[in-house]
Amino acid sequence: MALFAGNINDLNALYTTQLRFLLSTEEQIIEALPKMIGAASDQQLKDALQSHLQETEVHAERLEDVLSELNGDIDSKKCSVTAALISAGENTIKAANDDAVRDAGIIAAAQKVEHFEMASYGTVRSWAQILGHTEQAALLNKTLQEEGHADKLLTKISERANPAASIAA
Ligand SMILES: [Fe+2]
Ligand SMILES: [Fe+2]
Numbered sequence: 001m002a003l004f005a006g007n008i009n010d011l012n013a014l015y016t017t018q019l020r021f022l023l024s025t026e027e028q029i030i031e032a033l034p035k036m037i038g039a040a041s042d043q044q045l046k047d048a049l050q051s052h053l054q055e056t057e058v059h060a061e062r063l064e065d066v067l068s069e070l071n072g073d074i075d076s077k078k079c080s081v082t083a084a085l086i087s088a089g090e091n092t093i094k095a096a097n098d099d100a101v102r103d104a105g106i107i108a109a110a111q112k113v114e115h116f117e118m119a120s121y122g123t124v125r126s127w128a129q130i131l132g133h134t135e136q137a138a139l140l141n142k143t144l145q146e147e148g149h150a151d152k153l154l155t156k157i158s159e160r161a162n163p164a165a166s167i168a169a
Contacts, residue, residue: 015127019067022120023076026060029113032086040106041099042161045154049110052150059143066136085112098168100161107158114151121147 008014033053040046064074089109096102121144128137 011127012131015124015131016067016070017077018120018124018127019063019070020075020077021079022117022124023060023063023067023074024079025082025117025120026056026063027076028079028082028086029056030060032090035090036093036106036110039093040103042103042157045103045106045157045161048150048153048157049106052110052146055146055150059146062139062143066133066139069136070133081116082113085109085116089113098165100164101168104158104162104165107154107161111151111154111158114147114154117147118144118151 008017030053033049033056037046037049037053040049067074086109089105089112092105092109093102096105121140125137125140125144128134128140
């Protein structure tokens with residue numbers, strides 16, 4: 001794997017590598033979200049995931065813009081952390097028989113992904129600033145804010161929806 005091949009010699013190379021992993025993260029989320037929306041029962045949860053899917057498409061486009069400005073290509077690198085988070089979420093969704101319990105599992109899975117994205121975008125935004133890529137930092141910060149907003153909205157939904165899961169038979 002390129003990450004361990006010893007070709008990351010400076011922060012610029014590390015920055016580009018992390019952006020490629022993040023593009024893979026967004027691509028995997030774009031694939032996974034429609035399945036989560038289909039499996040969700042709560043209408044507010046479905047709507048929140050649907051609008052975040054549209055935001056996620058923009059997140060991927062922003063990364064493509066940044067990568068092409070840096071390197072002239074928009075190749076992603078498969079992020080195995082995202083793959084593991086999504087697959088764990090899908091397993092929970094499959095195993096849940098009750099609608100409210102399944103929704104609680106979907107919220108949990110989605111929030112884990114949001115927090116992973118927030119950690120990742122916080123890092124690349126800081127690196128962009130250090131490296132003097134001011135416009136890229138602003139773009140990455142926009143995405144970071146949207147991930148944070150999505151996470152907060154999921155917390156709000158969970159406060160209403162999770163008690164319903166607690167009374168499932
Ligand atoms: Fe995103
Ligand atoms: Fe997100």
